[in-house]
Amino acid sequence: MAIVNATPDSFSDGGRFVTVEQAVRYALNCVEDGAHIVDIGGESTRPGAASVSDTEEQDRVLPVIERLSRETDALISVDTYRSSTARLAVEAGAHIVNDVFGLQKDAAMADVVATSGAGLCIMHTGREREKLEDVIADQFAFLNHSLVIADAAGIMRDHIVLDPGFGFAKDVGENVALMSRFDELLAFGLPILAGTSRKRFIGALTGREAAADRDVGTAATTALLRLAGAVIFRVHNVSMTKDALAVADAVLEDKKRQEARA
Numbered sequence: 645m646a647i648v649n650a651t652p653d654s655f656s657d658g659g660r661f662v663t664v665e666q667a668v669r670y671a672l673n674c675v676e677d678g679a680h681i682v683d684i685g686g687e688s689t690r691p692g693a694a695s696v697s698d699t700e701e702q703d704r705v706l707p708v709i710e711r712l713s714r715e716t717d718a719l720i721s722v723d724t725y726r727s728s729t730a731r732l733a734v735e736a737g738a739h740i741v742n743d744v745f746g747l748q749k750d751a752a753m754a755d756v757v758a759t760s761g762a763g764l765c766i767m768h769t770g771r772e773r774e775k776l777e778d779v780i781a782d783q784f785a786f787l788n789h790s791l792v793i794a795d796a797a798g799i800m801r802d803h804i805v806l807d808p809g810f811g812f813a814k815d816v817g818e819n820v821a822l823m824s825r826f827d828e829l830l831a832f833g834l835p836i837l838a839g840t841s842r843k844r845f846i847g848a849l850t851g852r853e854a855a856a857d858r859d860v861g862t863a864a865t866t867a868l869l870r871l872a873g874a875v876i877f878r879v880h881n882v883s884m885t886k887d888a889l890a891v892a893d894a895v896l897e898d899k900k901r902q903e904a905r906a
Contacts, residue, residue, distance in 0.1 A: 645681040645721065645878040646674035647841065650704040651688045667708045668715065675718045677882040681740065682716075684708050684733075685723030689744055689812075698728050705729065706736050713737025721765065727752035734760040744812065745769055746790035754797035765805045765837060766790045770813030779821045780828050783808055787832065805835045805876060811843040819845040823865060826872040839878035840865040863888040871895065 650667045671682040686704035687696045696704075705722060712720050713736065721740035722733035727750045730741045734756075740763040747754045747766060757764050768786050776782040787806055794804060808829060810819055819840075829836050840846060846861040847853060859881045866877050866885050870892035879885045 645683050645837070645876055646671065646677075646679035646882050647685070647878060647880050648674070648682050648708070649685050649688070650708055651686060662704075664707045664711060668711045671708070671712055672716060674882045675716050678886045679718060679882045681719040681721050681876070682712060683721040683723050683740075683742055683878060684712075684738070686729070687724070689723075698726055701726065701729050702732055706732055709733055709736040709738050719763075721763075725749045725753065727756045730762075731756045731760065734762050739763055740765060742807075743767060744809070745771075746786065747793045748786075748790060754793050754799060757794075757803075758797040758799045761803075763803050763805070764794065764799060765807055766794065767807040767839075768809035768812070770809075775813070779814070779818050780825050783822075783829060791832075801834065805837050806832055807837040807839055807878075810838070810840045811845060814845075816845045816848045819843070820849075823868060823872070826869055826874065830873045835875045836873060837876040837878060838866070838869040838874040840869070841877075841879040841881070859884050867892040 648667055648671045650662065652662055667684070674682060684705045686701035701724065709720055709722065719740060720738045721742045722730060722738040723742045723744070724730055724733065725743050725745040730753060734741070741757050742765040743753055744767045746768060766787060768783055770782070776785055806829070808822055810822065814822065841862045842855040842858040846858045846865065847855070850858065850861040852858045852861065862879065862881065863884050866879070866888040870889055877885055877889070
């Protein structure tokens with residue numbers, strides 16, 4: 645999943661793709677590099693970022709989605725927690741709604757997703773609430789609540805992917821613990837998406853202050869989390885991610901062969 649931020653203030657690439665042409669060209673380049681999904685966002689989710697109105701978010705993402713729906717067969721995801729934006733984005737050609745508040749911010753979001761038949765990424769966040777002390781217990785508490793909301797709206801489980809929300813109100817230790825215990829999330833029985841790309845905790849672990857210098861650290865997390873069971877990776881650098889996954893998948897395939905012979 646390639647990150648395409650049609651924003652002026654995202655932490656890594658804000659301001660690079662503020663025109664429709666820039667965003668579309670970049671998204672298509674990501675597809676050429678091997679992205680299966682392009683995730684279009686119109687509001688920065690970095691800590692301290694200014695909020696935008698529904699209209700402003702839609703003005704940023706809808707023209708990009710409309711163009712991409714005509715120019716690529718790749719899946720298109722809209723990164724939004726607003727039901728109004730999600731509904732219009734699916735009408736414009738988006739296939740997936742990526743909600744960073746896991747259906748718990750906008751009460752109408754679940755019904756929009758269910759009615760549209762879109763895929764859904766439910767992300768965990770620690771923002772705007774009290775967290776449990778144990779990082780995995782908090783994942784299950786939050787995500788199970790989101791799944792109850794999804795079930796009540798009639799969203800099919802095979803339309804859902806879960807995202808543990810690396811970096812969203814989590815300190816360095818919590819992010820590392822989430823990686824080391826990532827396989828515990830497989831108990832949900834749903835595909836898990838990993839979104840570590842260029843996050844601040846990678847900068848803290850590697851000493852890389854600039855977000856753009858964190859791709860090697862991101863690739864390391866990609867390989868580790870693939871071995872732990874992640875199946876989708878939301879990233880800025882698609883080609884480097886493909887290389888990391890090629891190595892990790894070779895290890896997984898060899899492990900399968902050894903288990904089959906045992």
